[in-house]
Each structure stands twice: as C-alpha cells, then as structure tokens.
Amino acid sequence: MxxxxxxxxxxxxxxxxxxxxxxxxxxxxxxxxxxxxxxxxxxxxxxxxxxxxxxxxxxxxxxxxxxxxxxxxxxxxxVRPPGAVVAVDFGTHRLAAALGDSHGGLLARETIAYDVAADPERGVRRAVWLVETVLAAARVDHATVAAVAASVPGPVDLATGEIGAITCMPRWAGFRPAAALAERLGVPVVAENDANLSAMAESDAGVGRGAEHLIYVQLGEGVGAGIVLGGRLFRGAGGTAGEIGHIGLDERGQVCRCGNRGCLETLVGSPYLLDMLPQQGAGAAPTTVAELVRAAEEGDPGCRRVVAEAGTALGRGLAILANAFNPELVVVGGDLAAAGEALLAPVRRTMELGTLGSALADLRIVSGDLGDQAALRGALRLAAASAEQITR
Amino acid sequence: MSTPVLELSGISKRFGAVQALDQVDLRVAPGEVVALLGDNGAGKSTLVKVIAGVNPADGGDITWEGRPVSITRPNDAQKLGIATIYQDLALCDNLDIVANLFLGAEHTAFGTLDEVEMERRAQELLDSLSVSIPSLRVPVASLSGGQRQIIAIARSLLGDPKIVLLDEPTAALGVAQTAQVLDLIERLRDKGLGVILISHNMADVRAVADRAVVLRLGRNAGDFRVEDTSYEEIVAAITGAADNPVARRSGRVSAATTEEA
The missing domain is CATH 1.10.10.10 (Winged helix-like DNA-binding domain superfamily/Winged helix DNA-binding domain)
Structure with missing residues (x-):
C-alpha cells in the first residue's frame, strides 16, 4: 500500500x-x-x-x-500484512481454535471436546487439525496467517516456553506447546497461561475495561490468577506469577499435588468440589461443575453448600491478594463463575473479614463478561501483538 | 515395524477396457492408521472393494498375518477379520441403537430376543470406545451424523475385526462430529486395530493417519509417513504435479544447467 x-x-x-x-x-x-x-x-x-x-x-x-x-x-x-492471526485454547477436556483479524478481533471460532490432558503430542496434533479446519471453513489460506498464540492451563516458563511441573495436566510438564505447534503449523507461535490471557481479554474488551489494576481468577481443575497492574500484565521473574491455587489455607486439609496440605486448589478445584458431593442421593450426582452449578441454582442443598464453601475459601485467598496488590477489580471466571452471586456473595463476606478496609473500599468483585471465550480472545490479542512485532 | 496384518501386492483389476488397478501394493500393520488418498477415479473405491471381497482382484497376492489368502466373497473378508463401513452406513433408521448393533446377529434366550443381554453388551462396547450416548433405546434416525457414523463403526467391531476400512467417514459432518469420529479412530488404533481411512480431507488425514498411501490413475503414486511429509508433497502426489511432462522437462532443464555450471 x-x-x-x-x-x-x-x-x-x-x-x-x-x-x-x-x-x-x-x-x-x-x-x-x-x-x-x-x-x-x-x-x-x-x-x-x-x-x-x-x-x-x-x-x-x-x-x-x-x-x-x-x-x-x-x-x-x-497475500500479506492485513494478516490473519490464530488462537488456540487448550483446556483439560476441551480444545478451541479461533481465527482473528490483524487487530485480534474474532472472525470464526470452533470448540471440540477432547482429552487434552492425556497426551500433549496428540493434543497438539488435534489442535493443528482444528486450526486447519477453522481456516478452511473461513476460506483463509494457511500462508496468510501471521502469528499464532496458544493458551495453556498452567504456568509457562518465560525463557524456555516449558510448562511448569505442577499443573492440572501433569503429562504436559516440561512440554513446549509453542515449539510443537510452530513446527506443525510453520508459523511463529507464542504460548501463555490461560488466566493471564483471560485477564488481558477482560481488561481490554470485557468487564475490566478502564480498570488499571485488575486480578482475574480462573476457576477450573486448578486455580490460577492473571494479575494486571498499571494496565500491564504482571508475569513475575519466571512467568509463574498468579499461581494462587497453592496458597496454603488449611494445614489439616487434603494433600495437594504440589505436596503441601490444604492449598486453595483443594478447596475450590473442580475435582475436589465434585468429590465432596454425596453419592447416594436421589438420582446421579453432578459429574461436571456446570451440572453442579445448575443443581445449586435449582436449590439442591448439597450443591449450594459446596458452592458457598468454595466461595468462602476463594474469599480467603483473594483477601491475601487484595492486601498485597490493592486492585480495583477482581474478575472471577471459569466454569464455577456461572454460579454468580451464590459464589460471589460468600467471597465478599469472607474478604471483609480478611482484608484491610482501605483495600476493600474501592474493590469490586464481578464475574467475567467473556465467559469461556476469555482465554481465546486474549490469545487472539496476543497473536495480533506478536504479529505486529514480527513484521516490524 | 511389526508384521503387517494385511498386505496386498501387485493387485490388478480391469473393467473391460479400463485398467482400474495396476500393480497396487498396500500394507497395514496392527495399530496403524493408513490413509488411502487419491483423486476421483484413482482406484480407491475399487481397492476397498477388492479388500472387502465385493469385487475380487484379477491378479496379485493378498497376505493375511503372513500367510497367503484369497478374498473372493464378502464373507471371506469378514471371516478373516476385515470390517468395512461404507459411506451410506447401512443403518436402519426406525430401529433403536441396540437393534442396529445386533442386526442379523441377535442374541436369543429361550427362543426370544435377549434384549437385556444385548443392551448390556452394547453398553459395554460403547463404553470401551468412550462413546457417550444418552439412551441406547432411541431410534437411530434421531442421532446426529457423527453419532450414526460411530454406531456404524461400533457395529463392525462386534465381529472382532483386525482391520477396519472406513470410506469417507467424515464427509458431510460438522466440526464437533468430525472430531468425535477422529477420536474413535484414535481409539481403534490404541486397541491395536489396523485402520484404512479413505478421505479427501487433508486436515483429517494429517490429524490421525500414520501413513498416507496415494493412488493415481490406478497405480501407487507414493507412500508417505504423515509426520515427516508436508501437505504440498502429498497433494503433489495426488494431482500428479511431480509427474507430468512440464515438471519432467523443467527437471531435465535444471539438471542440464547444473551440469553446465
């Protein structure tokens, strides 16, 4: 031009x-x-x-x-620049891929159920398939894709791109998703933690628009947080900032996969929550968090109790973060966030007991706008940003 | 590599003046997914029919687990352990899933259908494939395209086959349903079955296949390990881009210039 x-x-x-x-x-x-x-x-x-x-x-x-x-x-x-970008979101049991324009806006999206946690190589292979399928459906040629970003549910080492050892996908420990994807797609790929990407997406285009200091909490198999300070993502020295799932809350609680006892994750992580439910009630107990939330909404006392207790535990963890960072907004995302006030009310109540009054005065606690698309949207933005860097 | 379950060598088949297959080789090992690729009229379907015993070959050898066999009727193929799922699936829309799975092989007890036993085995089979279908007693007509494909594949597994032939299993399916079928193919491989997958979709082939065998105009046009081969190489083999007068001439020209240089 x-x-x-x-x-x-x-x-x-x-x-x-x-x-x-x-x-x-x-x-x-x-x-x-x-x-x-x-x-x-x-x-x-x-x-x-x-x-x-x-x-x-x-x-x-x-x-x-x-x-x-x-x-x-x-x-x-x-052919060139007004290049497309691609985002891939690895969940533990779900894969999503999206095509975006050069500004990171969403053009097309597909989600499939897949046992991603079982095998990283296969997960990547299937992700490549999903990307190719999305590109083919949108009639976008492979060669016009400028950059790809991948969202993974675990900390990503800034220097090596390796996934950390303690994640909800143990078989992915030490795996380098960005390198594996780049090899198969032939396009530069960056990988980033899902909570970090969700934090960026919510602060750019979601409920966190205009917030300078924001913490996004991702509730899934584990618990992670994306911390945005002064409008910028805070990654920490090695890229593992925000692993709040391993804040110790109960020294007599369950042993966590990290080796400590009573981590926040053992009180709000989805496998732990589902295990707490009574198995001998009328009808089958919920087997997913989405079902648990629905049952709680319909008034099932056991499920309501589980959601409320998760909120209490989350509130104790968030109180620590609020004291340390004094954010103006906490965004709760992930499957459990669908419970809305049933979860957030106990969070607020508990935080009032554990947080400095001044830190709590300006703090709003809300659930995210972008739902399960948050990480994917964030990844599109990251891909667009990295495409700009490449062409420069 | 372990001994192939099925090995075809020098298979030829002629329909009148048309040489549909000319000295075609193909082998499938246990736990291997082989994609059979080729343009329309390349001979894919003819080869499948040769393997399934619908249209026996005119010449060539077939070995099954190392010993020579002849497949002249569909029964021969079934007895060996070759299951073929054609595009039309051959399901009965008005019957429920259990009835479809055991069609023609119904279990009986005391002279009547043993529905309980059949349902138990059907559930066991679908569980072993990690397929979740809400009810086994709904008519097949109410299932999605992907679920119907999965039921058709599951039915073929009741005969304990060693090779499963899938003719375009993902054509006309949506993304999520295609993913389900690909999952199932991966599980068949994990169970140690050999899978022959006919597909026109290169993304699907690259997602699950170990090898890609390309046919062109009834002949072998390439046998690639999918991991090490680029998309373009396979497409070139399918279209014959690497093997036409223009490509040959430019090859000669560049060879000549390098000699001069």
Whole structure:
C-alpha cells in the first residue's frame, strides 16, 4: 500500500480510501473475483481493476485467472500484512481454535471436546487439525496467517516456553506447546497461561475495561490468577506469577499435588468440589461443575453448600491478594463463575473479614463478561501483538 | 515395524477396457492408521472393494498375518477379520441403537430376543470406545451424523475385526462430529486395530493417519509417513504435479544447467 500523506478530500485521499475498502472486502471475504469485489464495495469495475493492479504491484494481493459462471474472471486474494492471526485454547477436556483479524478481533471460532490432558503430542496434533479446519471453513489460506498464540492451563516458563511441573495436566510438564505447534503449523507461535490471557481479554474488551489494576481468577481443575497492574500484565521473574491455587489455607486439609496440605486448589478445584458431593442421593450426582452449578441454582442443598464453601475459601485467598496488590477489580471466571452471586456473595463476606478496609473500599468483585471465550480472545490479542512485532 | 496384518501386492483389476488397478501394493500393520488418498477415479473405491471381497482382484497376492489368502466373497473378508463401513452406513433408521448393533446377529434366550443381554453388551462396547450416548433405546434416525457414523463403526467391531476400512467417514459432518469420529479412530488404533481411512480431507488425514498411501490413475503414486511429509508433497502426489511432462522437462532443464555450471 502506498503511504503517501494526502490532504483530506483530495483525489489521492479518495484513492486511498477506495483501496482500503477493497482490502477490507478481501479481508472479510477471503478470495474474491474482481466482479465480486466491485459488487461488495460499490466501486466501479474499472476502478476495482485499477486498484487491484496497484495492490498487485506492491505484493499485497495475488491474482489468479479463473472462471465464474463459465466466464473468465480474476480471483483476488490477500497475500500479506492485513494478516490473519490464530488462537488456540487448550483446556483439560476441551480444545478451541479461533481465527482473528490483524487487530485480534474474532472472525470464526470452533470448540471440540477432547482429552487434552492425556497426551500433549496428540493434543497438539488435534489442535493443528482444528486450526486447519477453522481456516478452511473461513476460506483463509494457511500462508496468510501471521502469528499464532496458544493458551495453556498452567504456568509457562518465560525463557524456555516449558510448562511448569505442577499443573492440572501433569503429562504436559516440561512440554513446549509453542515449539510443537510452530513446527506443525510453520508459523511463529507464542504460548501463555490461560488466566493471564483471560485477564488481558477482560481488561481490554470485557468487564475490566478502564480498570488499571485488575486480578482475574480462573476457576477450573486448578486455580490460577492473571494479575494486571498499571494496565500491564504482571508475569513475575519466571512467568509463574498468579499461581494462587497453592496458597496454603488449611494445614489439616487434603494433600495437594504440589505436596503441601490444604492449598486453595483443594478447596475450590473442580475435582475436589465434585468429590465432596454425596453419592447416594436421589438420582446421579453432578459429574461436571456446570451440572453442579445448575443443581445449586435449582436449590439442591448439597450443591449450594459446596458452592458457598468454595466461595468462602476463594474469599480467603483473594483477601491475601487484595492486601498485597490493592486492585480495583477482581474478575472471577471459569466454569464455577456461572454460579454468580451464590459464589460471589460468600467471597465478599469472607474478604471483609480478611482484608484491610482501605483495600476493600474501592474493590469490586464481578464475574467475567467473556465467559469461556476469555482465554481465546486474549490469545487472539496476543497473536495480533506478536504479529505486529514480527513484521516490524 | 511389526508384521503387517494385511498386505496386498501387485493387485490388478480391469473393467473391460479400463485398467482400474495396476500393480497396487498396500500394507497395514496392527495399530496403524493408513490413509488411502487419491483423486476421483484413482482406484480407491475399487481397492476397498477388492479388500472387502465385493469385487475380487484379477491378479496379485493378498497376505493375511503372513500367510497367503484369497478374498473372493464378502464373507471371506469378514471371516478373516476385515470390517468395512461404507459411506451410506447401512443403518436402519426406525430401529433403536441396540437393534442396529445386533442386526442379523441377535442374541436369543429361550427362543426370544435377549434384549437385556444385548443392551448390556452394547453398553459395554460403547463404553470401551468412550462413546457417550444418552439412551441406547432411541431410534437411530434421531442421532446426529457423527453419532450414526460411530454406531456404524461400533457395529463392525462386534465381529472382532483386525482391520477396519472406513470410506469417507467424515464427509458431510460438522466440526464437533468430525472430531468425535477422529477420536474413535484414535481409539481403534490404541486397541491395536489396523485402520484404512479413505478421505479427501487433508486436515483429517494429517490429524490421525500414520501413513498416507496415494493412488493415481490406478497405480501407487507414493507412500508417505504423515509426520515427516508436508501437505504440498502429498497433494503433489495426488494431482500428479511431480509427474507430468512440464515438471519432467523443467527437471531435465535444471539438471542440464547444473551440469553446465
């Protein structure tokens, strides 16, 4: 694209605006014929032809002779920068992939159930399949993908890209998801912790818009937090900041996989919560957190108790964070966050008992806006940011 | 690599003037997923029919676990342990899942159908494949495309096959359903079965297959380990891009120029 400064309203400015319109049409439509571009932009076929010639000269689009309804036509496709980005979200039992534009906005998304925790190699292989499937459905060529970001439920070492040893996916310990994905996709990949990405997404486009200091808590198999301070993500020295699941709360509690007793995770992690439920009630006990939350909403006393106690434990953990960081907003996300006030009310009550009054005065505790898409949205933004760095 | 369960060598098949298969080789080891790829008319379906015994080969050898066998009828293939699932699945829409699974092989007790035993075995089978279907007593018509495919595959497993042939199992399925079928293929491999997968979808092939065997115009056009092979190489073998007059000529030209240089 030409980068000539043009006075507003001039011929040159008009030409640039029209060119931008063609690029936008191609960005949303994938490969189009010249006639289709003219139809979708409202420009005359002659000016589309001129603009395409200019774009082709600068290498922004590729032109291929084809036929449409039996007549000769020229298929135009974007080649370069206005590049697409891809996000992959590894959950323990779920895989999601999304295609985004160069600003990290969501264009297409697919989620499948998959036993990701069982085997990292297979998880990556299936993730590549999901990415290819999403790209194929959106008619976006592999080669136009500028960058990929992956969200993983565990701490990612900043220097090596390795997953930490204590996570809810033990078989992934020491695995390098970014390197494995990059090898198969042929595109640069960055990996980041899911809570960190969710924190970024909620603070950019979710409930945390405008908040300077925000903590996002991810409730799943384990507990993680993404900490945004002064508008920037706080990663810590090695990238493991926010592993709040292993705050010790009860020295006589259950032994945690980290080797300590009574960690926050043993009080709010989903396997622990499901284990607490009585097995001999009428009908089958809930087997997922989503079912647990639904049963609590319908008034099942055992499930309500479990949710409330999880809220109390979470409140004790968050009180420590609030004292240390004095955030203005705590966003609770993950499956259990769907319980809403049934979870958040006990959180607030407990925090009042354990937090400095001044730290609590400006603190709001809410559930996230983006739901289970938060990590994926954050990953799209991260991919867009890393694509910008690559092209610079 | 362990001895192949099924090995075809030099298989030829002619329909009148058309040489559909010409000296085709194929082998499948236990616990291996082999994708059979090729353009329309490359001979994939003919080869499947040869293996399934529907259309016996004119020439060539078939070895099963190291010993030569002949497959002239579908029964022969079934007895050896080859299960074929065709695209149309051949399920009875009006019958429930259990009835479909045991169609033609119903269990009886005291002269009547032993529904309890059949349902127990059906549940056991689906559990062993980690397939969760809410009720086994719903008519198959009410299932999704992916679930129907899974039921069809599960039915073929009742005969304890060693090789499962899948003809385009993911065509016309949505993303989540395709993922379910791919999961099932992975589980078949984990159980030590050999799988022959016919597919036009390269993403699916790259997601589950160990090897990709390419047919072109009735001949072998390549046998690739999927892990080490790029998408482009496989597509080139399917389309014959590496083997046409233009490519050969440019190969000669570049060879000539390197000699001069």
């Amino acid at each position: 030409t980068d000539v400064e043009a006075t507003p309203g001039s011929q040159a400015a008009l030409r640039r605006a029209n060119q931008q319109r063609v690029v936008e049409a191609l960005r949303s439509g994938g490969t189009l014929t010249q006639a289709e571009i003219a139809r979708s932009t409202g420009l005359s076929p002659a000016s589309v032809s001129n603009i395409v010639r200019n774009l082709r000269a600068t290498g922004t689009v590729s032109v291929r002779e084809t036929s449409s309804n039996g007549r000769r036509a020229r298929a135009i496709a974007l």
